[in-house]
Amino acid sequence: MASVRYMSATRVFSKGTPPAVDALDLDVHDGEFMVLVGPSGSGKTTALRMLAGLEPIDSGHVEIGDRDVTQVPPKDRDIAMVFQNYALYPQKTVAENMGFALKMQRVPRADRDRRVREAARLLDLDEQLLDRKPRQLSGGQRQRVAMGRAIVREPKVFLMDEPLSNLDAKLRVQTRSQIAELQRRLGITTVYVTHDQVEAMTMGHRVAVLNQGQLQQCATPRELYENPVNQFVAGFIGSPAMNLRTVQLTDGGVQLAGKVLPLPATVRTAAGAAGLTELVIGMRPEHLHVTDGSGELTGSGELTGEVILVEELGADALLHVRLPEGGTPVVARTEGRKPPAPGREVTLHVQPDEVFAFHPVTGARLAGQA
């Protein structure tokens, strides 16, 4: 077991292009489950491969367990990786696949067999499967064999590169919790790459959000949700995504849908200090509450618009509401039982302290944490 540390680690694929990973500084604690998340091209996979030693590091350092491994070849880093397409050796049996690394380390056969069997049991892999070839297995079984190959090595760090992306939706949710549970049991430091923010939020002890090669924020899932440091993180974390709009600043708040949406004093002060006339506000769908006009909520902002689409999710429904001023519809989450029909006019209420405000140019959060 070990901690992992990126110190200004940079990877440039070709001269003249922006770095794929730009001066990444990240500490992963001993035994922690760290998720790297971001859209494609954000550098998350490159960052993982730098840790694996599959991608050279152009400047900066990478440490595993306080040892600088920047120049150490992959096999000597004491890590194990689960690949997106599993990368099982097609000509070897499941047992041979799982034991290959141990064979390379010249672990005696009896010892090897024991550890392979242990790992198989840990993963609920049937013993009969051990003599099969990978192509005779289902997708879910292959995924578990790939996990098993990593576990057998008893490495200091697990690296996982979108290991669930080839599974169907149901199996993915199931395997997601199994991996998280397994990691907690083994207590091995894990760096996990995904583009799926739900996976990131549910699995990670902490989540590092990357965009265009730069670390945006690294925090616990709850902290990311409640206190995103910028517009990118706010828009990326949370499902459905936060409603973001550029609006004009007025007295006491901002101008939206023909009305004044009140903002907390701290935000107004920050916006004033920055000399802004407009800013970007963000409202999460679950913070927009539908009312029929009766039972006014005091002190809250009010948006009125026409429902153009209802997405039924069972427990909830998502309303797409077009505001009078046009633009992309606002999405509100509402109770699933009796959602307003499309075409109806609804009023959405939002509490001022649940409205996020961002700098329109830099995207930085205004007034920071409340």
Add this chain to the structure above:
Amino acid sequence: MTVLPVVRPEPRRVPRWVGSVGWAVVAWVVALAFFLPVLWMVITAFKPESAAETWPPKFIFTPTLAEFRLAVTGMSPFLIHSVLATAGSTILVLLLAVPAAYALSVYPVRRWRDGLFFFISTKMLPIVAAIGPLYVIALHTHLLDSIGLMIILYTAMNLPLAIWMIRSFMLEVPGELLEAARLDGAGRLREIGSVILPIIMPGLVSTALICVIFAWNELFLALNLTVTNAATMPMFLMSSVPQEGLYIAHLAAAATVASIPVILVGWMAQRSLVRGLSMGAIK
């Protein structure tokens, strides 16, 4: 018992089977056109010499093994030379082509394109243009009419093709797999031996087979650079044409015998051959 209503599909104007039968006919016609000369050769081999040269060809005759008996006599030295030259060169080709292909595909060396082009460019020169220098070199190195020379030449002849073929098979091996092997602690040799080779084995077999066929059938170099000590099967066929008299049945028998090893090897490697040759085609 309930009777399920029979749902009839929309009638097509041209039934589906017409198309498949049509293509089957085309395939058979083409296959027969290629096979006919071979069939003629085999049939003629069983004829007595007197019946071989009649026109129109006779299809009813008493088969005889006389020509085979005649053809086989004196064949064994040629056969041995051919087996040695073919097997020796094919093994050497594979030993050289695998590392060369690896260096040109998996971890490409600098200027690998130039290397790749150089290999294939050696096949562009007509072999006739090189035979003079080859003869002189062979003469001065005392290699004329030796199996060793034929092994070297057939290796040189087949190596470019083998490198190109094996390289394309190696490119098919997923990169993730090689990275997994590196993480698992496999060195270069291990990586080739226990990861790459098992995967490209069908391709390797078909490459070997093509090398065998080319070396076995090669005549020009053998004709010009060997006399007796290293003369190969195609030379034997040449020599079975007598100066005078009838020889068609005799030649057909000798040619049939000479074809048997290649056909046999091809038939044994059929499955790998099809898989290997189509490896790049299906992705």
